[in-house]
Amino acid sequence: MKKIYLILFVITNLIFYNCSKDKGPVEDEQTPGNVSFVNDVQPVFDQNCTSCHPNSGNLDLTASNSYNQLVNVDASGYPAKRVVPGDPEHSVLYKKIDGSGVYGGNMPLGNSLSAVQIALIKQWIEEGAQNN
Ligand code: HEC
Known part of the structure; x- marks a missing residue:
């Protein structure tokens, strides 16, 4: 039973990690007027x-x-x-x-x-x- 919790824990963390990782560059691309x-x-x-x-x-x-x-x-x-x-x-x-x-x-x-x-x-x- 403990193993299942461990696997679920790892999977949830992977999902959260990937989501937050994806957001960064998208926000950068949308920033207008990077050159002054x-x-x-x-x-x-x-x-x-x-x-x-x-x-x-x-x-x-x-x-x-x-x-x-x-x-x-x-x-x-x-x-x-x-x-x-x-x-x-x-x-x-x-x-x-x-x-x-x-x-x-x-x-x-x-x-x-x-x-x-x-x-x-x-x-x-x-x-x-x-x-x-
Ligand atoms: C040593 C002198 C010299 C320097 C330094 C120089 N230019 Fe010129 N530029 C000219 C001359 C002469 C012309 C007109 C002949 C031609 O169109 O090539 C010209 C024309 C231009 C034109 C066309 C203008 C028009 O409306 O026809 C642009 C655009 C231009 N230069 C941009 C620049 C930029 C940007 C720089 C700096 C990175 C620069 N020039 C540096 C001499 C210079």
Whole structure:
């Protein structure tokens, strides 16, 4: 009889363990706005882009101007938007940093961002390109 209780105890614990284990990642995936434009994206522009982009390509990436120059704004040199919220593959900003060469030279011109910085900007666009 004791053995049955022991087995039941083990099974119940396994069920509870698996349920609580499943909940964690699901909550993480639903958390909106993991990347902050002000705290994560703008510092990448400050360090790699603003030397040329107060005005190169008619694009100002300096803090407090950058957001309004990017989201849902037509590119000056290409027949596409600079940033389409939720759609990095159709955003000139992303295609100019991902090494694809779809829209001319890769940015920063003559150089490349790190894989982490590229992924960060992609995620910001995927999360809706919020002004957060
Ligand atoms: C050494 C100067 C230089 C640096 C640094 C630079 N750019 Fe550029 N950028 C240019 C020039 C010149 C153009 C215009 C020619 C072109 O479209 O390639 C341009 C164009 C662009 C365009 C297209 C704008 C439009 O509307 O047509 C985007 C987007 C862009 N740059 C993003 C960036 C980003 C993001 C960075 C930093 C990661 C960056 N650039 C760094 C020189 C630079």
